[in-house]
Amino acid sequence: MNTLSLKYDILERLRSGGYVSGQSLAGELGKSRAAVWKAVAALRKEGYPVSAHAGMGYILESESDVLSEAELSRFCPKGLKIFCYDGVDSTNAQARRLIGEGCEGAFLVAAASQTAGRGRLGRSFYSPDKTGLYMSLAAPLDIPLEDGVFITTAAAAAVCRALEAETGLRCGIKWVNDIYLGGKKVCGILTQSVSELESGRLGAVIIGVGVNISTADFPPEVENGGSLGVFAGRARLAGRIARELLCVLESGCPMDYYRSRSIVLGKNIKYLENGEWHTAFALAVDDRGGLVVRLTGGAEKTLRSGEISVRAL
Numbered sequence: 001m002n003t004l005s006l007k008y009d010i011l012e013r014l015r016s017g018g019y020v021s022g023q024s025l026a027g028e029l030g031k032s033r034a035a036v037w038k039a040v041a042a043l044r045k046e047g048y049p050v051s052a053h054a055g056m057g058y059i060l061e062s063e064s065d066v067l068s069e070a071e072l073s074r075f076c077p078k079g080l081k082i083f084c085y086d087g088v089d090s091t092n093a094q095a096r097r098l099i100g101e102g103c104e105g106a107f108l109v110a111a112a113s114q115t116a117g118r119g120r121l122g123r124s125f126y127s128p129d130k131t132g133l134y135m136s137l138a139a140p141l142d143i144p145l146e147d148g149v150f151i152t153t154a155a156a157a158a159v160c161r162a163l164e165a166e167t168g169l170r171c172g173i174k175w176v177n178d179i180y181l182g183g184k185k186v187c188g189i190l191t192q193s194v195s196e197l198e199s200g201r202l203g204a205v206i207i208g209v210g211v212n213i214s215t216a217d218f219p220p221e222v223e224n225g226g227s228l229g230v231f232a233g234r235a236r237l238a239g240r241i242a243r244e245l246l247c248v249l250e251s252g253c254p255m256d257y258y259r260s261r262s263i264v265l266g267k268n269i270k271y272l273e274n275g276e277w278h279t280a281f282a283l284a285v286d287d288r289g290g291l292v293v294r295l296t297g298g299a300e301k302t303l304r305s306g307e308i309s310v311r312a313l
Contacts, residue, residue, distance in 0.1 A: 006031055007039040008070065014050065014060040021057035065130075067112055067234045075239025077246060081107035087129070089116040091136035092192055092208040099138060099194060099204060106139040106246065110238050117210055118190055125188050126222050131215040133234045136208040137245050138194075145193070148202050149304060152177050152191045153289030154253035155207045158244035159189055160261050161254075163211070166237050167230050172263035175282075175291045175303075179211075180263055184226020187211045207245055211237065259285050269293070271303060 025036045049061040069084045088094045091109045111134045114127035127134050156177035172180045179187035194204035218225040264282045280293035290302040
């Protein structure tokens, strides 16, 4: 048994709950007390909250927030390839590079921080170290290019559903795919296609997700930023989001759920199109994810373009 396997064997034993003495761990695992102490020290360095109390032993104090390939593999679907980094420029950019290097099938890229996180319409996504979850799911597809826009709607429903399941909070979706909580944006989603132009079909999709978990201080350029404000283990949350995303990619968007979480329906909004702001009333979300609005003169219009920005009045 090497040091690495000893470390994770001890971790699994501590996850069973309660105190475990160093002597018991050494006896169970056939190692010295010194080797056990060294492995526990390595776990603490990784961020696992292991405490020691005289006469009682070691205990895992609470659910950890470690983000690593080992932790992600506990919660992600079986067979999903996982790439985890302390920091990258952008998880979407890294996913695209991996595809370019020949990585096939579905895979997950996760990072503790991003130096050039990206959002819709070329905006940046603030991604400080260890206060949020920054991930991208890449998955092969075989659908017509024109159907790719619908993936953005499906991704929003999947991520919102995952956040609610993991935190118990009720979130909202601002068309097309920003996730809101208490009037603040807590999650952004950027969907990018990997197209096969000659065939006119989508060959793969990269869905980037940035969740503000405990981020408190936002730079001035971040408008209306907020955080979940509750504990959410990043590895566990990433696994839930990955499962939900793979589900909607296979089964389609749960449109009734998406509509039930909309924070713009039934409200007056303004939308930016071709550099000009217009006012309208949000009527419905159609079955392809388009936002149906009533214009000032009474005519109806369906917004679909990714170049449109919608804001509540």
